[in-house]
Amino acid sequence: MKNQFSKTSCTTILVGKKASYDGSKIVARTEDSGDGNFEAKKFIVVSPKEQPKHYVSKISKVEIDLPDNPLRYTSVPNADLTEGIWGEAGINSENAAMSATETITT
Secondary structure, three states, X not given: OOOOOOOOOOEEEXXXXXXXXXXXXXXXXXXXXOOOOOOOEOOEXXXXXXXXXXXXXXXXXXXXXXXXXXXXXXXXXXXXXXXXOOOOEEEEOOOOEEEOOOOEEO
């Protein structure tokens, strides 16, 4: 039987507090997978004091210095960090939400 998820795309839906029934801000995201295997995720809150000052990508080796005055933010990285963080969605303390690497955004 063919895997039902083999043709899905990374998709994000963002709902602002004025669009939800109870004022909640919602970020929903799916992850695509050509073979139907998905990486386990975890939900974290990163405080400014925990934010690194320098980032190096594990796969591309791209390096970048990060701001000296970071904000607190949430993230949904892979539970296994072997291939990098892949923090695909989150909201910061200024209520700016983001989702990364998606094919479809609504």
